[in-house]
Amino acid sequence: MSQPTTTEQIIDLFLLRVTPPDRAADLPYYTTGSIMAAAVMRLTIIGAAAWGFSSAYSSSGWWWTTVMFVAWGVGVYPAYLQYRRFNESVEQLQDGTLCGTCRHFNPTNQLCTILDEHVTSAEPPCEGEAWEPR
Numbered sequence: 001m002s003q004p005t006t007t008e009q010i011i012d013l014f015l016l017r018v019t020p021p022d023r024a025a026d027l028p029y030y031t032t033g034s035i036m037a038a039a040v041m042r043l044t045i046i047g048a049a050a051w052g053f054s055s056a057y058s059s060s061g062w063w064w065t066t067v068m069f070v071a072w073g074v075g076v077y078p079a080y081l082q083y084r085r086f087n088e089s090v091e092q093l094q095d096g097t098l099c100g101t102c103r104h105f106n107p108t109n110q111l112c113t114i115l116d117e118h119v120t121s122a123e124p125p126c127e128g129e130a131w132e133p134r
């Protein structure tokens with residue numbers, strides 16, 4: 001997989017990608033960790049902006065209610081959608097590949113734990129020699 005450009009890294013930092021990049025094929029382009037990090041970044045920015053605006057303008061209960069909706073809609077919900085998408089791809093791997101039935105497969109980051117390589121729907125990185133049942 002080729003390295004992402006700076007623009008792609010910024011896009012990935014905020015979890016703005018809705019379709020897999022060409023370079024990813026069926027490798028994970030977001031993992032649980034990157035999804036959590038992006039959600040925290042978004043919420044931090046929303047929180048800082050909300051706090052800045054609330055001190056600049058006198059804020060009411062409606063203001064904070066609106067902020068809560070924005071935090072959910074822009075901060076949490078996109079991360080939830082990405083997490084669901086990631087889980088669907090991992091489920092496909094678990095159902096359709098040898099690695100998916102192996103005890104060394106880590107579904108959290110779609111990684112073979114003994115080879116430290118991302119697992120895809122293609123040939124297992126160990127060619128089946130290190131496979132062990134769960």
Ligand code: SF4
Nearest residue numbers: 099102112125126130
């Ligand atoms: S040990 Fe082999 S079969 Fe098991 S997850 Fe790693 S590459 Fe896949």
